[in-house]
Amino acid sequence: MSRLVIRNAHLLDGAGDHGTGGVRLEDGRIAAVGTGADQGAEAETTIDAGGALLTPAFLDLHAHLREPGQEVKEDLASGLAAAAAGGFGTVVSMANTTPTVDEPGLVAELVQKAGQLGQARLRPAAALSHGLRGETLTDFAALQQAGAVMITDDGIPVANGRLMRSACEYAAELGLVIQTHSEDPTLRGDGVMNEGEVSQELGLPGNPDAAEAAMVFRDCEIARLTGARVHIAHVTSKRALQVVEHFKALGAPVTCEVTPHHLTLTDAALRSFDPVFKVAPPLRTEVDVAYLRDALRRGVVDSIGTDHAPHTRAEKERDLMSAPFGLPNIEVAFPLLYTRLVETGELELPALLALLQDGPARVMGWSSPRLEVGAPADLVLLDLETERAVDPRRFRSKARFSPWAGERLRGWPTLTVVGGNVAYRLEAEAAA
Amino acid sequence: MQADLYVVRHPAAGVPHQLARWTDASIVNAGDGRRAHPTQALLDAYTFRNRFLGFDGFAGKRLVIVGDVVHSRVARSNVELWRKLGGEVVLCGPPPLLPPEVAPGVRHTHRLAGAVEGAHVVMALRLQRERMTSGLLPSIAEYVARYQITEEVLRMAHDDALVMHPGPINRDVEIASDVADGPRSVIEAQVASGVPIRMAVLYTLLVGKR
Numbered sequence: 001m002s003r004l005v006i007r008n009a010h011l012l013d014g015a016g017d018h019g020t021g022g023v024r025l026e027d028g029r030i031a032a033v034g035t036g037a038d039q040g041a042e043a044e045t046t047i048d049a050g051g052a053l054l055t056p057a058f059l060d061l062h063a064h065l066r067e068p069g070q071e072v073k074e075d076l077a078s079g080l081a082a083a084a085a086g087g088f089g090t091v092v093s094m095a096n097t098t099p100t101v102d103e104p105g106l107v108a109e110l111v112q113k114a115g116q117l118g119q120a121r122l123r124p125a126a127a128l129s130h131g132l133r134g135e136t137l138t139d140f141a142a143l144q145q146a147g148a149v150m151i152t153d154d155g156i157p158v159a160n161g162r163l164m165r166s167a168c169e170y171a172a173e174l175g176l177v178i179q180t181h182s183e184d185p186t187l188r189g190d191g192v193m194n195e196g197e198v199s200q201e202l203g204l205p206g207n208p209d210a211a212e213a214a215m216v217f218r219d220c221e222i223a224r225l226t227g228a229r230v231h232i233a234h235v236t237s238k239r240a241l242q243v244v245e246h247f248k249a250l251g252a253p254v255t256c257e258v259t260p261h262h263l264t265l266t267d268a269a270l271r272s273f274d275p276v277f278k279v280a281p282p283l284r285t286e287v288d289v290a291y292l293r294d295a296l297r298r299g300v301v302d303s304i305g306t307d308h309a310p311h312t313r314a315e316k317e318r319d320l321m322s323a324p325f326g327l328p329n330i331e332v333a334f335p336l337l338y339t340r341l342v343e344t345g346e347l348e349l350p351a352l353l354a355l356l357q358d359g360p361a362r363v364m365g366w367s368s369p370r371l372e373v374g375a376p377a378d379l380v381l382l383d384l385e386t387e388r389a390v391d392p393r394r395f396r397s398k399a400r401f402s403p404w405a406g407e408r409l410r411g412w413p414t415l416t417v418v419g420g421n422v423a424y425r426l427e428a429e430a431a432a
Numbered sequence: 433m434q435a436d437l438y439v440v441r442h443p444a445a446g447v448p449h450q451l452a453r454w455t456d457a458s459i460v461n462a463g464d465g466r467r468a469h470p471t472q473a474l475l476d477a478y479t480f481r482n483r484f485l486g487f488d489g490f491a492g493k494r495l496v497i498v499g500d501v502v503h504s505r506v507a508r509s510n511v512e513l514w515r516k517l518g519g520e521v522v523l524c525g526p527p528p529l530l531p532p533e534v535a536p537g538v539r540h541t542h543r544l545a546g547a548v549e550g551a552h553v554v555m556a557l558r559l560q561r562e563r564m565t566s567g568l569l570p571s572i573a574e575y576v577a578r579y580q581i582t583e584e585v586l587r588m589a590h591d592d593a594l595v596m597h598p599g600p601i602n603r604d605v606e607i608a609s610d611v612a613d614g615p616r617s618v619i620e621a622q623v624a625s626g627v628p629i630r631m632a633v634l635y636t637l638l639v640g641k642r
Contacts, residue, residue, distance in 0.1 A: 200533040203445040203467030203508055273446030319444030321465070 002045075002420055003031075007038040009049035009381065012350070013056055013371045014358040023054065025377040028419040033371050045422075047415065049381055056369030057089025057120075057378040057416055058356035061150070061179070062233055062257060062305030063330055065091070065122075068106070069098025074310040074398050076110065079330075080119035082308070082397035084423035086331040087356075087413035089369075089378035091120050095127040096155035102127035102138045104146035111147040119423050120416075121378070125150035125179065128167050132156045137163065140170050149364060152179035154233055155280075157215060159185050164219065168228035177364055179231045180219045182240070183281055187211035192320055194267040194282040202270060204320060209237035209288070212281050216240045220247035223254045231363050232256040234307050236281040238291035245300055255302040255363045258292050260333045263304075264340050265289075265403060275316050275323030276403050279309070296347055296355065303360040304337070304352075306330045310399030328399035332390050334382070336404060338411030377420035380413050388412055396424075437637055440464070458637040466503050471633060472598055473509035475625040477517060480553055482625070483618050485592040490517035496547050496589075497521065498579055499557035499606050500529045506598040507557060511535045522547050525557075525579065528568040544579055551589040555596040556581045556607040572605060582608045586616060594618045 007022035011033070024032040038046065065079035074082075076093075083091045093110065095101035101110065107124050114122030126148035130136050132155065140151055151171055158164045158180065171178045188211040193199050195206025216232055220243060223230035235241050235256045244256045261279060266286050269277040277283060295301050309326025316323055329336070334356070341347040358368045369378065387408045392400045416424040437458040440448045445465035452459050463469040481487055495514045501507045501523050511521050515538075522539045523530055524547035530540055541547045548554055563569050581595065595607070595617045603609045612619060 195533070197533045197536055200502070200531065200535070201508075203465050203505060205466075273449045317450070319442065319447045319450065321444035 003042070004044065004377075004417065004420060004422070005038045005046045006049055006054060006379070006381065006415075007046060008051060009054035010051060011054050011371050012353070014350075014354060014368050015370060015372075018371065020051065022049075023371065023377075023379065025417065025420040028377055030371065030373055030375045030377050033373060052414060053382040053384055054371070054379060055353060055382065056357050056371065056375075057380045057418060058087050058334065059090045059303075059360040059366075059369070060088045060306050060308070060330065061092045061231070061303055061360045061363060062154070062259075063091045063093055063308040064096065064155075064310065064326065065093040066097060066310060067110070072312055072398075073315075076114050076122065077117055077119070078396055078398045079308070079310070080114060080117055080122060081424070082328075082330050082395060083120035084416040084418065085396045085413065086306075087334050087380040087382065087416055088120050088330065089380070089416065089418045089423075091122055092150055093122055093124045094154045095125050095152065096132055100127045100131050101125070101148075102130050102132075104139065104142040107143055107146040107148045118418070118421055120418055123147070123149045125152050125154070127151075128153040128158060128178070129163065134158050134160050134163060137167055137170065140167075140174055140176060144174055144176055148176075150177045150179050150231075152181070152233070154179060154181045157181050157183045157185050157188075161218060161222070165222050165226060168222050168226035168230065172226050172228035175365070177229045177231050179233050180215075181233055181280075182212060182215035182219050183207070184211045184215045187214060191282070192278055193270050194284050196267060196285060198267045198270060202273075204270065207282050209239045209284065212237050213239035213243050216243045220244065220252055220254050223247070224250065224252040227253060229253045229255070229365075231302070233305065234259050234262065234281060235292070235301075236262045237284050237288045241291060241295055241300065248300070256300075257303045257305040258296070258301050259305060259307045260329050260336050261307075261327060261403065263289065263292055263296075264336060269403070270320075273320060275318060275320050276327055276401060278320060278323055278325055279307075279327055280325035293341065293346060296341070296351065301355065301359075302363050304333070304355040305360070306333050308397070310397050312399070313401055316401065327403060328395070328397045328401070331395055331397060332402060332404055332409065334413065335409035335411040338384070339409040343410060377417055379417045381415035383412050383414045384410060386410065386412065437634070460633055460637065463505055466505050466508070468509045468512075469505040469598075470509050470513075471626070471630055472506050473513040474633070475622060475629040476510055476555070476596060476598075477513055478629055479596070479618050479622045479625045480594060483594055483621055484552065490514065490519040493519045493552040494550060495519055495521050495553045495555060496524060496551040497555045497557065498524045498544065498547065498581060500559055500563060501525050501534055501557065502529050502531055503560070503563075504557050508535070510555070511538055522551070524548075526569060526575065529563065544585060545588060548585055548588045551593055553594050553596055554581055554586065554589055555598075556601075557598065558600065559602060559606045576605060580604070580606060580608060581611050583611060583614070586611060596622055599623065
């Protein structure tokens, strides 16, 4: 098996700062760590980290990889390569594909296919209802057996409360996490952006924060009622997050996620009339962004999930009413948040890392990713010094556009290792 | 295509702005979704200037827009232009059709009587029947009783007040027939004003700027 040594790195994980040292990776696991890790049996490859930060690869519990059926937007190869380029070693893919991932055979096929790519690991989510129609439950046990780690109709809120309750009852028994896209579909209506002064100024149909908060409340109540682990995806508004906090205080088995875009953009961006800013739930106001950021500091948020949602450029150049929801971000998520939140002093680096490592692991009931002997060799090397502009033309994702195109950021991943193999390495010319 | 100018009407707000990114040709917004209908606002102001008795400027003149404001690009453009010209705007309609976030800084009211008091222009907006089927309003009858522009309502306005409507009108829904056809109505003059205003817009963009 391959042997890889990374030396002269700053070692940091959820257990603490381990100073300067190296790691020796063998057979997909960490074989040695710390000073002197580069000694011993001959390595096939030795990488000098030049003092850069070495930390466990990130976990993304929320990405749309579009395969099967929507390969024009993204596929497993491009999506998982994009994830690796963003420093992610594990990705939970959403089930809103064509056909929907609602059958065990499909789950097994995705797992099998992704395993041969040598990119980020795939841990698929499966649909909660057949065809995401919100009518009949999928076979959770068989889906889990096939490799599904999460059950969700993400993309489409589960309107039927009884169905959500049954789903939670089954999931609780099987130990599966239910992830919810919590928006009341009737209150949301035909809204294409946050409802407020900006939507009224622009004459675009609004989607009020009440649509989110009301459904988050229902889903938290169902978690409390059933004991199921419910992970509220992409919380975007102050009101919705306050609801989650309320239920956490009661001890309900609820966790929540925020996305990079909801932490960095507001509905004012829609004044450009650029549909790249059309996402679901919508970009909110400065008050909401400030509240979400404060919640990160207070430890209320469990994970940052990208909700990477690639589309073709043509689809995102349609008008704002008909363009699809979602934006690609998995390759810029960490540099964006590092530059905007950590460099500005709003958030400590370990807190940001926790939201991408220990936090999502805890949500899923997985062991915390660590730089320790025997742990999976899923690592990322982060260059916190060099400033580089976001260049969508270099994206591994098929969606080569970005709300942050041209923005100069720091914190770029320069090397991502998955299972001991190099899944991503920043090319020299790009680094220059 | 080598066009010098595009006239764009589109059901989605912002499309003229999106198009402007991809062409150097002039773009005239002929109505984008609920957002804007600039030439309608221009022709309304032009009609007021021509037809209001003893017109001496827009300062201090009050435009009252009544009805389905939230879905109206005519209302949004008129608010913008009328205020730019120095006039005052009052918006009036039932709460679901006049949310507080519309046109910040403009007076909102849900009571027609107070709104129309002293108005120089009373503008009724078309009420789409789908507002009832989509649950925004209880019934036509309820709307008529509270928001229809009638002779009686008009008596509260300025003595020389003009009545406008961007058309097409629903007779005896948002406006009583005798008001629409009455002496204060300049609805037909609005339509006629559309010709010189749009000629002026085309001239300015195609010829005047050279």
